[in-house]
Amino acid sequence: MNATGLRLTLGLASVVGLVALWWLYVTLSGVPPYVLPRPEVVGAEIVGLFVSGSIWPHLGHTLGVLLAGFAIGSLAGALLGCVLAKAPRVERVVGPYLFFFQTAPKIALAPLFILWFGLGLVSQLVLVVSLVFFPVMVGALLGMHSVPARLHDLASILRMTRAQRLRRVELPSAVPEIFAGLKVAAVQATIGAILSEWMSGDSGLGYLMVFASTTYRTPLLFAMVLLTALLGIVLYQCLALVERRLLSWR
Amino acid sequence: MGQTPSRDTLVSIENVERVFVTNTGDEVRALAPVSLAIHQGEFLSLIGPSGCGKSTLLRILAGLDTPTAGRLDWAGGAPKSGNDIGFVFQDAVLLPWASVLDNVRLPLDVFGTPRAEATERAAAILRLVGLGDFTSALPKELSGGMRQRASIARALVYNPRIVLMDEPFGALDLLTRDRMNDELLRIQQELGATIVFVTHSIDEAAYLSDRVAVMSARPGRISAVHEIDLDQPRGEAVKDSPRFHEWLSQLRRELR
Numbered sequence: 001m002n003a004t005g006l007r008l009t010l011g012l013a014s015v016v017g018l019v020a021l022w023w024l025y026v027t028l029s030g031v032p033p034y035v036l037p038r039p040e041v042v043g044a045e046i047v048g049l050f051v052s053g054s055i056w057p058h059l060g061h062t063l064g065v066l067l068a069g070f071a072i073g074s075l076a077g078a079l080l081g082c083v084l085a086k087a088p089r090v091e092r093v094v095g096p097y098l099f100f101f102q103t104a105p106k107i108a109l110a111p112l113f114i115l116w117f118g119l120g121l122v123s124q125l126v127l128v129v130s131l132v133f134f135p136v137m138v139g140a141l142l143g144m145h146s147v148p149a150r151l152h153d154l155a156s157i158l159r160m161t162r163a164q165r166l167r168r169v170e171l172p173s174a175v176p177e178i179f180a181g182l183k184v185a186a187v188q189a190t191i192g193a194i195l196s197e198w199m200s201g202d203s204g205l206g207y208l209m210v211f212a213s214t215t216y217r218t219p220l221l222f223a224m225v226l227l228t229a230l231l232g233i234v235l236y237q238c239l240a241l242v243e244r245r246l247l248s249w250r
Numbered sequence: 251m252g253q254t255p256s257r258d259t260l261v262s263i264e265n266v267e268r269v270f271v272t273n274t275g276d277e278v279r280a281l282a283p284v285s286l287a288i289h290q291g292e293f294l295s296l297i298g299p300s301g302c303g304k305s306t307l308l309r310i311l312a313g314l315d316t317p318t319a320g321r322l323d324w325a326g327g328a329p330k331s332g333n334d335i336g337f338v339f340q341d342a343v344l345l346p347w348a349s350v351l352d353n354v355r356l357p358l359d360v361f362g363t364p365r366a367e368a369t370e371r372a373a374a375i376l377r378l379v380g381l382g383d384f385t386s387a388l389p390k391e392l393s394g395g396m397r398q399r400a401s402i403a404r405a406l407v408y409n410p411r412i413v414l415m416d417e418p419f420g421a422l423d424l425l426t427r428d429r430m431n432d433e434l435l436r437i438q439q440e441l442g443a444t445i446v447f448v449t450h451s452i453d454e455a456a457y458l459s460d461r462v463a464v465m466s467a468r469p470g471r472i473s474a475v476h477e478i479d480l481d482q483p484r485g486e487a488v489k490d491s492p493r494f495h496e497w498l499s500q501l502r503r504e505l506r
Contacts, residue, residue, distance in 0.1 A: 150343040153314055158360045159332035168356065172347050249347040249388050 037219040045219040046226065055227075061204040062231070065121070066193040069128025070235075073189070074182055077133040081140025082166070082174075091141075102134040107195060114200055124196035131188040139181025143174025176250065179243045186239055190232035205231070258290040259325055260412060260444055261311070266320035268306050280306045282469035283320060288412070288446060290325075293438060295447045295455035295462045299505065303470025304448045308414050311446065312337050329411070333361055336405030336413040336443075340420050342397035344389040344404075350376065351385040354403045361408065375403045378437060395426040399433075406437065412444045419454070431458055435484055452505070456497045457484055464504045474504055 019039045025031075026038050033041070049055035084091040110127050117123035147170055155165045197206025205228050212220035268281040281303040288294055296304040309315040311322065312335055322328070329335055344353045351372055358368035376382055379399040389397055398418060405413050419427045431454060438445055449455050455462045456478055464474045478497060480488050488494055 148343070150339050150341070151345075153312075153339070154337070154343055156314055157312055157332065157335055157337045158357050160360055164360055168360070169345070172345070175347075247347075249390070 034216050034218045037222060041219045042222040042226070045223045049220075049223060058203050058205055058208050059227070061201075062193050062197065062206065062228075065124050065128060065196065065204065066189055066231070066235070069125050069193065070132050070185065070189045072125070073129040073132025074136045074185060076129070077136030077181070077185075078140045078178055080133075081137040081178075082144055082171075084137075085141050085144030085170075086162075086166075098134070098137070102138065106130045106192070110195065110199060119200040121201070123200060124193070127196045128189050128192040131192040132185040135184040135188065136178065136181040139177040139179070139184075140174055143177030144170050146177060147173045176247055179239065179247070183236060183239050183243075186235045187232055190228065190235060194228050259287045260290045261325065262287040262323045263307070263311075264321050264323055266307070266310060266317040266322070268303065268310065268315065269318045279469035281310075281317075282471040284470070284472055285320075286463060286472055286475065288444065289461075291442055291444055292460045293435075293445045293447065293458055295449055295459040296465060297449055297452065297455045297462060297501065297505070298465030298470070299467050300450065301470070302465040302467040304465050305416055306470065307465075308416050308446065308448050311335075311412070312414050331361070332357065333408040334411050336408070336410035338398075338402055338405050338413065338415040338418045340417045342389070342394075342401040344397060344400060346389050349386050349388060350381060350392070350400050353389065353400055354407050357404060357408045372403070372407055375407045376400070378406075378440065379403045380433065393426075395422055395430060398422065398430065402434070402437070406441060406443065409441070410443075412446065415445060415447045417448055417450070420449070420451075427454070432485075434458065439483065452498055452501045456480070456494060456501060457489065462501065464501065466505075476501075 022036075022039050026036055084094065106127065109130065110123075113123040113126045113130075117126055151169050151173070152165075155169050160168065193204070194206035194209070197204035198210050201207055205224050209221060209224040209228075212218070212224060263284060263286045265283040265285055266281060267279070267283050270278045270280055272278060284303075284307060296307065298304050306315060310317050313329060344350075345356065348356070351369070354376055355368045355372040358371060363371070373382070373385060376385055379402055381396060381399055381403065384392065384396065389400070392400065398421075402415075402418070405415075419430050422430060434445075435458060437443075447455070447458060457480075459478050462476050462478055463472050464476070465471065466473045476497075480491070480494060480497070
């Protein structure tokens with residue numbers, strides 16, 4: 001058996017083991033199902049959601065907010081990071097504020113966003129964007145600053161234009177740090193998308209969670225927890241895959 | 251070069267000074283007024299103790315640093331475009347994400363050479379430096395000596411008016427260094443390049459150079475310039491000759 005085969009088998013075994021433990025605990029302890037439903041009930045709930053098709057609009061909504069927010073936030077973050085790196089004076093002026101907003105818990109700003117942008121899609125997007133923006137910006141900024149001095153010398157000797165320097169030296173150098181930021185942002189974006197649906201809106205996995213919780217439909221709640229976790233993992237792994245291909249030179 | 255050295259001056263350094271101001275406001279004189287003429291097609295070495303300003307002088311020649319006073323007088327006008335000067339750093343300074351071929355092609359790409367021609371010229375110069383079989387390798391897959399060959403190829407691929415080398419073999423082991431020295435001479439003969447070579451190895455300077463400029467520190471200045479009258483082309487026999495060892499002792503005395 002090769003290494004990937006072994007890893008897959010081990011991974012599968014650990015999932016099976018965990019479900020078995022869960023099943024055993026529920027069976028032996030006799031916890032009421034509204035506290036902890038049996039695994040097969042949760043499984044049936046998930047299958048049911050997909051078979052009936054009722055999950056699609058919610059999944060679509062969450063995925064839409066998540067991906068749109070991720071795209072807007074990371075593009076804007078990478079862009080501003082690059083601009084700041086090229087304009088050190090601006091960086092010195094704006095830097096402290098950005099640092100303040102970066103460390104401020106954006107989740108705490110969510111009620112404010114709702115106040116400003118209403119109970120709809122816009123405030124959901126704004127929350128996700130604000131969560132994605134900062135890690136990517138900091139990554140781009142760090143990455144652009146990480147170009148070795150000798151590479152800058154080389155660029156000067158070849159008399160590269162600003163655009164050539166950016167495209168041939170600075171951006172490729174910054175890719176590893178940008179990806180580090182993107183991966184942090186992916187996790188944050190998932191949290192943000194779910195959280196924004198808790199507070200506003202009438203669809204999405206987060207909305208379903210609140211609905212399940214207030215109506216004591218614990219199996220549905222568990223199904224949502226599993227699906228959102230899966231969503232975060234898939235997004236993260238997609239990024240890791242692209243990163244491995246782009247950074248194979250490391 | 252060598253037996254019939256061309257005396258045409260490529261660039262003359264005239265009373266060039268460089269004063270650095272430290273963070274505490276003190277002035278440090280890295281280069282006292284220095285004057286030196288660099289001849290077309292020659293191999294000139296700058297040797298001296300650390301802090302004698304040899305790297306500063308090289309950076310000024312490259313346009314990476316500007317003199318506080320004095321000037322450079324280039325035959326045919328000051329370098330205006332990127333393909334006038336080739337520079338080889340102590341460490342190879344390759345783009346880690348690009349293949350050896352793409353690294354060597356980089357200058358041509360920057361200058362807008364057509365793709366096919368750029369690839370052809372880069373491949374040809376890589377064969378010349380002995381990396382013909384490694385064009386698609388990444389820098390991390392090469393040894394230190396091979397990386398340095400690639401960076402030399404990158405500096406030569408556009409036929410610059412002058413190639414400046416800042417202790418290019420300083421980080422290599424002695425055996426590799428000896429081999430690189432011979433290859434550098436072979437390549438220079440083939441291309442007729444003008445080379446200014448900074449080193450703190452007396453052996454290397456005497457073996458490679460048509461002329462050696464000896465520098466001394468605090469403030470950095472040129473204390474002597476010697477024509478090295480050893481047989482051309484250089485080879486193992488030269489290293490065993492009495493004249494070579496006379497040069498070594500003389501240069502060592504002057505550096506003390």
